[in-house]
Amino acid sequence: xxxxxxxxxxxxxxxxxxxxxxxxxxxxxxxxxxxxxxxxxxxxxxxxxxxxxxxxxxxxxxxxxxxxxxxxxxxxxxxxxxxxxxxxxxxxxxxxxxxxxxxxxxxxxxxxxxxxxxxxxxxxxxxxxxxxxxxxxxxxxxxxxxxxxxxxxxxxxxxxxxxxxxxxxxxxxxxxxxxxxxxxxxxxxxxxxxxxxxxxxxxxxxxxxxxxxxxxxxxxxxxxxxxxxxxxxxxxxxxxxxxxxxxxxxxxxxxxxxxxxxxxxxxxx
Numbered sequence: 001x002x003x004x005x006x007x008x009x010x011x012x013x014x015x016x017x018x019x020x021x022x023x024x025x026x027x028x029x030x031x032x033x034x035x036x037x038x039x040x041x042x043x044x045x046x047x048x049x050x051x052x053x054x055x056x057x058x059x060x061x062x063x064x065x066x067x068x069x070x071x072x073x074x075x076x077x078x079x080x081x082x083x084x085x086x087x088x089x090x091x092x093x094x095x096x097x098x099x100x101x102x103x104x105x106x107x108x109x110x111x112x113x114x115x116x117x118x119x120x121x122x123x124x125x126x127x128x129x130x131x132x133x134x135x136x137x138x139x140x141x142x143x144x145x146x147x148x149x150x151x152x153x154x155x156x157x158x159x160x161x162x163x164x165x166x167x168x169x170x171x172x173x174x175x176x177x178x179x180x181x182x183x184x185x186x187x188x189x190x191x192x193x194x195x196x197x198x199x200x201x202x203x204x205x206x207x208x209x210x211x212x213x214x215x216x217x218x219x220x221x222x223x224x225x226x227x228x229x230x231x232x233x234x235x236x237x238x239x240x241x242x243x244x245x246x247x248x249x250x251x252x253x254x255x256x257x258x259x260x261x262x263x264x265x266x267x268x269x
Contacts, residue, residue, distance in 0.1 A: 004028040004064070005174050005206040006052055011061030011072070013047050013230075020059070022047045023230045029208060034197055036217030036238065037210040039227035040250050045210035048227070049176045052208070053091050065089065066173060087114035090172035090205075092196065094179040096159040098166075100152035104143055107151055107162050109134040111169030130169070137168035140202075141195060157188040164195055168203065175200055177209035181216070189213065193220050214246050 006029040013022040022044040029035050037045045050056035052065055058072035068085050098107050112130040138147055141161040146154060151162055160180060167175055177196055181189035193211070197220045200207035211217050217224045218241040226234035226249035234249050 003031060005031050005033075005066060006208065007062075007064040008051075009062045011051070011063055012059045013044075013051060013056060014059045020230050022051065022058075024048070024061075024232055027225065027232060027235075029206060031206055032204065034200060034207045034220070034222045035209070035225060036221035036223070037208065037225045037227060038212075038214050038217050038249060039233075042229075043227040044230040045227055046178050047230075049091075049178045049208065049210060052174075053089055053176055054086065087170065088173045090167035090170045090175045092160070092163050092167055092175065092177035092180045092209075094182055096156070096163050098151045098159050098162050101150055103148050104138060104151060104154070104162055104165075105134060105147050108138055108165040108169055111137075111166035114170060134165075134169050137165040140168060140199065141165045157184055157192060160184070160192050161195065164192070164199060168199060171203075173205060175205045175207045177207065179210050179212060182212050186213070190216060190219070197221075214241060214249075217241060 006027070008024045008027040010026075011022065011024045012020045014020045021042075037048060039045055047056055051058060051063060060072050062069060062071050064070075066085060066088050099110075109126055109130060112126060112133065115130075135144075135147070138144055141164050143158065143161055143165065146158065151159055154162070163180075175196070180196065181192045184192060193209070193216050196207060196209065199205070209221075214224075218238050221238040224234070224236065224238050224241050225232060226245070228249055228251065234245055236245075
């Protein structure tokens with residue numbers, strides 16, 4: 001694999017004296033891939049994404065993100081990611097992470113803050129080009145009719161669309177989505193994952209998303225990484241994700257909502 005967007009080498013993340021929450025010998029994600037990370041609760045999915053985004057630190061090992069390498073060691077490691085690198089990585093949150101009492105437009109427009117400089121970034125002064133970009137992003141997620149509405153008047157699925165639009169405005173190269181549909185019903189969940197993947201492909205982004213429904217991973221991803229107890233126990237093409245593979249990843253803990261999963265898988269086949 002050449003020029004990976006993300007590379008982990010002998011990375012271990014531990015909180016206090018507890019067993020490692022993440023212990024990955026080797027993992028690489030190539031430019032333009034759509035990768036789904038699945039596994040039981042506590043497998044390390046969120047920690048993996050937080051590590052890639054700089055929200056978590058490793059106890060040991062090395063991580064490379066968009067060509068910038070960080071080393072972790074006995075001193076707790078260092079994180080020298082500058083503002084430019086952070087802007088190149090977008091994050092879609094499980095809990096939407098929107099500002100409830102302001103409009104859809106303002107929430108999306110704030111995605112361009114990372115490109116602002118000096119006093120403009122502090123007072124929220126945006127160029128007309130940023131405003132046009134925000135409107136275009138809102139159109140991409142089908143929220144033009146709600147553009148002036150307060151976000152707290154929207155449904156959960158619509159709020160997550162606001163989060164996706166904000167990432168579009170950020171113009172990142174790598175998009176990380178942490179359980180972006182865990183609070184949505186299966187039909188809405190499929191719509192949001194389809195939207196995320198479509199946006200990534202349209203803009204040439206690499207997308208890594210943790211999902212609680214393996215069927216969504218099989219339906220929409222190029223590749224699936226299975227985590228269990230912090231370790232990579234399976235890594236392969238999404239089409240190979242059958243019931244036996246899912247069982248090997250989850251062990252005795254069955255994936256949630258199996259009936260809904262099978263329903264979603266059948267729509268692909």
